[in-house]
Amino acid sequence: MDDENGLHLPRSAQIEAYGNGGFRFDEMSHRGSLLCLPNAIWAWAVSDPSQIDRHSLVKVLENASGIDSLLIGTGTEVWLPPAELRETFRKAMIGIDAMQTGAAVRTYNIMIGERRKVAAALIAVP
Secondary structure: OOOOOOOOEOOOOOEEEEEOOEEEEOOEEEEOEEEEEOOEEEEEOOOOHHHOOOOOOHHHHHOHHHOOEEEEEOOOOOOOOOHHHHHHHHHOOOEEEEEOHHHHHHHHHHHHHOOOOEEEEEOOOO
8 A cells, every 4th residue: 555645455344453553454564544435445644633634534525425434543542523523524424433543443343344334544553
C-alpha cells in the first residue's frame, strides 16, 4: 500500500493483527494508519487524534451511501469527536464511535463478519 491517494486493497478485509506501528490484513502488512471502507482499505495519513477532521475522513463521506457506522481508532488515547465532526457525520447519516485502536479493530472485525456497512479509521499503535 502506497498512500491514501495511491495503491490500496480494493475490498474490505478483517484486520489480523495490529501494533508495532502498523497492521496486518489479507496476508499483507502495512506500516502506519489505515482507513477501512466497505469497498477498499487505504493508507491513512493520520498519526494523532488531533489530525482527525472532515478532510482526513473525506473518503468516508464520499462513500456515505454505503456506510452506516464509522469506528475511529484513536491509538492509545481517549478522544471525543468534536461537535462539528459529529454533526457532519449526522447529516451524512453515518454514526461515529471513537475508541482506542485495539477496541476499534475488534469491533470492526465483528461488524464486517456480520456483513454490516461499517468503515474504520484506525491510528497505528506502537
